Amino acid sequence: MSDNIKEKNEAVNINEEINMDQSEVEENKTEEVIEEVIEESMDDFMEQIDKSMNRIYPEDILKGRVISVNDEEVIVNIGYIMDGIITREEFSEDGILNPRDIVNVGDEINAFVVKVDDGEGNIVLSRKRAERIVVWDDLQKFYDKEEDITVGIDELVKGGALAHFKGVRIFIPASHVSASYTEDLTEYIGVEMKIRLIEFDKDSKKVVGSRKVVEKEELDVLKNNLWSVIKIGEKRNGVVRRLEKYGAFVDIGGTDGLLHISEMSFKRILHPSEVMSEGDKIEVIVQDFDKEKGRISLKLAVQYENPWDDIYSRFNVGDIVEGNVVRLKPFGAFIDIGEGIEGLLHISEISEERVNKVSDVLKINQKVEVAILDIKQDEKRISLSIKEALNNDSSYDFDDYEEDDKGIEPTLGDLFKDKFDKLKF
Template sequence: MSNDEKKIENVNVPTEEVKEATEVAREEVVPEIKEVEAKSEKAAKAEEVPSMDDFKDELDASLKKINRGDTVDCKVESVSDTEIVVSFGYSADGVIKREQLILEKDEQIADRYKVGDELTCLVEKRADKNGNVVLSHRKAKMTVAWSELEKKFEAKEKFTVKISEVVKGGLIAKLDGVRAFMPASMASNSFVEDLNEFVGKELLVEIKDFDRSARKVIISHKEVAKELADKAREEFFATVQAGDEFKGTVKKLMNFGAFVDLGATDGLLHVNEMSWRRLKHPSELVKAGDNIEVIILNVDKEKQKISLKLKNIEDNPWDTLDTKYVKGEVYEGEVVRLADFGAFVRLEEGVEGLVHISEISVKHIETPASALKVGEKVKVKVLSLDKENQKIGLSIKATMDNYEKPVKRNSPKKKKEEDVLKFTTNEEATTSMASILKDLDLKLED
């Protein structure tokens, strides 16, 4: 062993330090190695010869011919605020401007179209100033839509549309870019005061008139609405019965009552069934558009008619009539109506009695109006009470100071018989039974 070797052998190097140095060196070298490998791989790919499929795609794209009016299948590559860019296997990209897209008013392009979406478009121009093909998605959809609408018209098919706006004389529904017109008279099977209630709603319709060359499509909901209403009405009358409770909407007011929409049909709420007090007009209690709760009073299934009464009508004052009014007693009331045969006097809300013309005055009168007027306060005496039939007989003249109670008198015929057969004990009488018999004998002899 040489002296140099002995010196090396005697050097004591710590094992841990050696490991650390090795790791550091590896960390510095490995990234460089990976970078070199990546560059080599990239260079190798660059040097690769394109495959036959690649050549075929490029060749097809360069040789593909398009003409104005052609329909092409596209794929969305990018979306902006004003347009979308699509590819369709052509040497140039396609551009679709906002006005050639299918959008609602104020709708953003990005809300409707996404990258990767597949569209069918119509070629508008082979190249713009930038070399891009100008396309229209709206016109392509319209072309298809017109064909579909023609088929629906010929087949008399019913389909659903969404009403987009109100125009003069009717409504508009857009069908993939095609504007279909619905006249106001065809919007419903009943009168509609405000067509705006249909905007945004979906309606089942059928095409009544179609002319592709004139770009005219007339649609109607009226017949469909009638069919649906008839079916709903039949189902309603098959199950409804008196006493059923419903929530309805006051539809129309008449002098005699209110028509209430129950959904499947309308019912009549007569003015007398609205309150126990007398109403001059239904408008005193309800108005059109009010939501009310009603009870079925009567059902005519054959004529499909319904009569109603209010559910929350106040308590019937006639139920406690005998606790408030007594025959023979005098009360104060108000004249509310005059008729040829007498006057109606209100004793309280919901309770009215009749004063016959013969019970108005101790003097003879031609008409009730000659002695009374509506709104006048009068005293009346109860002559009769009929709680069951809700009738009260009243008298005004019976409360007057100069009123004399009529005396019950026998008829003249009956009085004559009594004069003959009755024995009198009056001292002033001069005729006896004997004289009567004598007179009879004399008459017989004659």
């Protein structure tokens, strides 16, 4: 081989070695760059993860979402690398309650961080401790915004009742349990109701609520609705709220109407309590109303049978009937002759002798025999007389008083003895 060829081959070999060295260098540099990029990416990734994770500390109060619940514990996602655990005892103020009866998977709850690590890598949480703290902030908002809350009456105390809202005791004065007067508060024990906070002091832990305020606002709405739709002649369901001597006040949906005593029964009654009681549910008809004065007149939708409709088929002028004295007046007495009918026994018809004072002769509940003098169906009046009953009574027989073997003749006292006995002067 010539010297020129050798030189060319050596040059080629040298170039190849140089190219190989350069490739190795470039390859190494590429690997280093890739490693640097990966390392930087991992750092960025971990930094992003770290930033996305909330740092938690003992006594923090966090929002979490229930991801699992069983009879003894609740697992909560609190946005951390690990989920938190709430035991049954730490879930509610009443540790006996089963968590399944309180929350469901997906519910959002407040959680108090008890321990970040219990030694086994678990985050220990408490819902009841969180509620104790958060509830005061919530109550402050409800009080400031005058928003209603729902509570249940737990017990009665002097002057009112007690309710609890997420562990906080709320006092409800007796005068604020209802818009209407309630003498016996025991009926409210265990009852859930909406109340408004009327006093709130976070520092002294004093909370006072009122159902009456809420009810009054609800009644105002009902009243406005009622006055816009009420019509004469319409039927309405009502509740007897108050009895007075002259009638009953009936709540017909936001406001009270008056059912006069004269509309309660065809039979004369002295007090509404004879036919109804407070709290009774009745159906009434609107007779009349005055929106400006806020007055509504009512009558019973289901009327009692009118005993005067067939008065002539039961009583006739001249009949002698037994009655019961129900009322005494200076001018006479009212006699109940049965079947819902009362008649007037005028003072002049009590006795043949002059009677100056009715009460000197007759007494309430005394039974007497009277004759019917007159019947006026349209006016619902019957006139009665004891005198006529005595004069027309043929129940005695004069033959009973014929002269006996001794020739003794009967006296007027003997003849009318039984009749005078019927009058209890």
